[in-house]
Amino acid sequence: MINIVLFCAGGMSTSLLANKMRTAAGEKGLEVTIEAYPMTQLEVVGPTADIILLGPQIRHQKGKVTEAFPDKPMAIIDMAAYGMIDGKKVIDQVCSVLGI
């Protein structure tokens, strides 16, 4: 089970994406949990994440994530995929970061 944690400013727009990602992961046969949170929850939910994804609009906060969790895989969600709420593309991105 891969725990994917998404962050954006308020956890709203990423939650739209999280829904689409669940469907896409299901179609791919991946066992995942995907949840979206506001950035303020970083310290709280970060420790259990297998991979952390940041919305492109808060990519300037990448440093904060790498500082808090230096060993965790993390990625900035691709802008175009984010805009089209393309769950499949983002799942592909996750797979390529995790190498699965």
Add this chain to the structure above:
Amino acid sequence: MNKLQETIEKYGLPIADKIQGNRYISAITNGFSMILPIIMMGAIFTLLSSLQIGPYQDFVSATGLKTVFSYAGSFTTDLLALFTVYAIAYQFTIGRGYQKDAAFVAPISMVMFLILIPMGVSKTTEAGEVVNIGAALSTGFLGSKGIFTAILVGIISPTIYLFFIERKIVIKMPDSVPPTVAKSFSALIPGFVLLFIFSLIRYGFSFTSFGDFNSWLYALLEKPLAAITNSPVSFIILIFVCQLLWSLGIHGYMVIRPFLQMVYLPLAVDNLAAYAAGETIPNIICYYNWATFVAVGGCGGLVGLAILMAFCSKSQRYKTLGKISLPSVICNINEPVIFGAPIVLNPVFFIPFLFVPIVSFILSYVLQLTGILPYLSGVALPLGTPVLLYGWLEGGFAVLVMQVVIILLQVIMYYPFFKVADKQALLEES
């Protein structure tokens, strides 16, 4: 274009990160987010008791529900500073990396805030007699007027506290004592010093003509602050910065929000208090002017653009994006349009994206000034509240109509630029 993007990534992002990563600013922002539920709960009850619909008012007055609904406001928005100091102290301590101490620092900071407020209230009766009640705490500075003190104490008190913790100047317990108990003992020395310092501050101010710390700070800040808040220019500057950052793909609102909250949230609380009491609403610009008039459909005013994409597109790409994004922009979530159109680093949409919110704001400001539109009630609403409903709850039917006007304005202002982008997309598709 790539070069521009590289330059921005190199110089722009660190600046945005500095503002947002600043421990004081992020403590204030996160603190306000923490008390948002309290603000909203209070606001909903105020709405329930004061909603200006004739038959509804008759009903709640007759059943006594109006009185029941009115209690909540006095203990939520009217005591906002009290919760603010707790929340900011808590978030500041966590931000400094002392998660376990936050549970002690927050309530201790609340004590420091309270100690600055002298006991006793006095009132002049109708007969001209002055009545003093010694065993009472004046609520005057516990609400919006005390927010600045709350921010200061919420940062200074944890700073002093952590000074002792970092240098390990604490009472140490043997290892066999449970950690929670040990922590409460380690809070004693810094707590004692804090109490002494804040008591001294209070004692010192009792000799001044102001009488207490809050009155002094308020007198000090009132004039410059009024100069900022009474002028629409400061609001326009905030809009401009926000839009500029968004057009670089950075969450601009998140960056300017601390300033918006610090300056305009207390004004919204004042408006709500006046609205609940049935008095004239005092402030023309408050925190909620942003979502009501500026960011109709999220920052950039994107409902109009989403409508254009959904219904006037020739290209498949924008037709699809319009269908995807329309429901979310109606709930003020703008990211699908921002990154899907894209608006980020796209010279085509730069001009309308920058000016639509500014024009909408100026128009609404002028209409408020001339009395055509009412001042907003300052009701705190969840971020995802759909447009139109948002306007109606903030200021009644007139504001709902204004939101419709703003959406039409968005459609008109985005139209020529949308046509260009749509044509480009169509060319790419064929």
